[in-house]
Amino acid sequence: MTTNIPSGGGSTPAGNSDQPLYEAKRRVFAKKVEGRFRNFKWLILAVTMAVYFVTPWLRWDRGEYAPNQGVLLDLASRRFYFFPIEIWPQEFYYVAGLLVMAGFGLFLITSAVGRAWCGYTCPQTVWVDLFIAVERFFQGDRNARMKLDSSPWSFDKIWRIGATHLTWLLISVATGMGWIFYFGNAPSVFVKFFTGELPFVAYGTVMVLTFTTYAFGGLMREQVCIYMCPWPRIQAAMLDEQSLVVTYNDWRGEPRTRGAKKAAAAGLPVGDCVDCNACVAVCPMGIDIREGQQLGCITCALCIDACDSVMDKIGKERGLIAYATLEEYDSNMNLATSNRTTSIQPEKVRNADGSFSDKIRHFDWRIIFRPRTLLYIGAWSAVGLAMLFLLFTRERLDVNVLHDRNPQYVMESDGSIRNGYTVRILNMMPQPRTIRLSIDGLPNAVMKINGYPENKGQVYDIPVKPDEATALKVFVTLPKADVSSQAEEMRFIVEDPENGERRVYKAVFNGPGVKK
């Protein structure tokens, strides 16, 4: 087999000048594996699935005027609820902030531990893991699946494959439904889903997500990572010499030898790799890590588990395949090859008794805290803290003022000048309130509000609805004697007398002398 690095999962016969138009998909039958990374991955699978499916069902009491769903994206009324936090559309910078944090978080994780996102938490990885488990449940492990795959159609084959696909489909439908619960009251969405009362877009979403889950998780799997996803390209560019990546330590593995004892007896150099192919068999991407770092590797670390158990069995030290940085790998490689002047010499890295030489570099966890990652940690925390600060100090009351421009002012019959404004009071609390609206800066002006009894004053008490913006048509009239040729500065002030919340809007009052 020749390596074909760019496509990761594929191989092309060397020197074949008649390039095929397309490459047939190579089937991957990932073998079951046990070990610490496998256990960790089961844990992450359980947690991420639980978060995805359970979250919309959590309740959170917000009083009678707001929904009681913990996490809710209310698109119709444009509100986003996250437990005690409610976000209005104009506060979407919080989401932008979260995206910035996600970006820095990704830089941090990738520069520290490589493609951890790909290997553990990416939905594609998690769902494929689940789908492989289903496949294994109905069809058995790698060898049984390979046999079933090549066997002719029979009742046994039909029911096993049928049951696999049916279960996949059920999981896919559940996944699609899980999504729409975030956009409405989950219990009633659940009921309405079956009574056919949901809007078409809900069913369409479930259909699309069912299809993508089934196709990506069941049928395409590693193809998604290799051909469709931009992530591997971006993540690869963010790795450096100190990033941890799943590495086959060929400085101790090579020359790989099947009959190690016989070869050793014959005086041949023998590496630790017994060429059992366990690492290849368990790989969900169908690649051979021993060919070196490659785009196809999502660093799920299952090959580490596989190889570790082989090493345990043959009584060798673990870590032939391990998380390692390029720096330590290079240093050990130079040791084994006398700075790349020879092929790998097993004795160069070992003492006479077969234990490893002291000159071997091992992973030092302190490398994780290097200037680059510290910078990312700093930036990530700075954005996070800034957002928390904003969140805890933000007002739940706001005011927007739109000054009438046509006409800019109106002269009344007594010669006084009137300006019109549209004042929007934003009550972002899920309770009705009485907000005091006043003007300031024009001592003799009076305010008049359409729909409110005239009080010839500067202060009005406005009842506002819960969690809504209230728009008012406000007229401010300045007596003739006070009218100057300047545009006068004034302020609209909204206050909640009960809790002291107060917002001020600087506005302008126009008169006849003002240039248009």
Add this chain to the structure above:
Amino acid sequence: MSEKHIDELSGVETTGHSWDGIRELNNPMPRWWVWTFYACIVWALAYTVVYPSWPGLTTNVKGYFGWSSRGQLATELTEAQATKAVYLEKIAATPVADILKDEELNRFATAGGAAAFKVNCTPCHGSGAAGGNGYPNLNDDDWMWGGSIDEIYTTITHGVRYTDDAETHASEMPVFGDILSPEEVKQVAAYVYSLSGGAPSDAALVEPGKALFADNCASCHGEDAKGLKDFGAPNLTDAIWLRVDGSEAGIAGQVTKPTHGVMPAWTARLGDTTVKELAVFVHSLGGGQ
């Protein structure tokens, strides 16, 4: 691309292009990718069958669905009309003064009135309803024919000096140039000018002017010259001038040979519902009483 070039390292054919010595590998695509590509072609062809597509000499292929953007618009408009109909019927059945009391109906009528205003009224009253010389500003609190919602509604319904409507506001100011001598006109103008705080060119004219006003003008403009809305006679003591620029000479000109505004009766053109909406809108502009 006459010659095939094989990359030595990977054994993969290259595209044959070379940029500064860098060549691009021509790795084969996965089969599903190729099939997706074919599926897109089939989709595109099917699309041209069901949707309007190929141009002909005079028209184009209409497509199996018969869809058109114009048709879609028509459907949406019909739907919008149906939604609006509920409110429009309610407006038709509600006396105009009561519309103001119903918050939702008021909001709908104001918005509808604003739209109707833009189309029908702006040529004279301006897009901001601020009027102009001879065309009243509808924002202020000075109303010749009354500024209550019912009076505004009546004025829009029947128009002003609109001969086709029997109930139109018809009164006109006589041509005082035929009644008063030029000297007397000057005196009246000086008096009227002084009413709104102006200092006339010759203070001696004011006294005789006052007497002339009482005899000739007070019957329409009122003893106090504050106007009478029954006749559409404007208040002469305030700061607002409609037909003249507010100067003494301007007033004299209007007395000698008055000009009058005309407004059509709108119900005949727009229907009662729209006129109600217009009245609500104009009333909301700030001067409504």
